Amino acid sequence: MAKSSLTRVTDEAAPPRPRKPDTATEQVIDRLRRTRSANEITSVIGLKPIRGRSGPKIAY
Secondary structure (H helix, E strand, O other): OOOOOOOOOOOOOOOOOOOOOOHHHHHHHHHHHOOOOHHHHHHHHOOOOOOOOOOOOOOO
């Protein structure tokens, strides 16, 4: 038997529910938005500062 060339009719998926992050996550996001350098970002997320021969680095 040959396969049908008609497309299969499917039900539409339910739209995803919007999730609201908790307050601790919102605070971290706000602190990250205010950062201006890579070292500020590392201090917000709890990593050591980035250092090199020519001073602080731009990215991790």
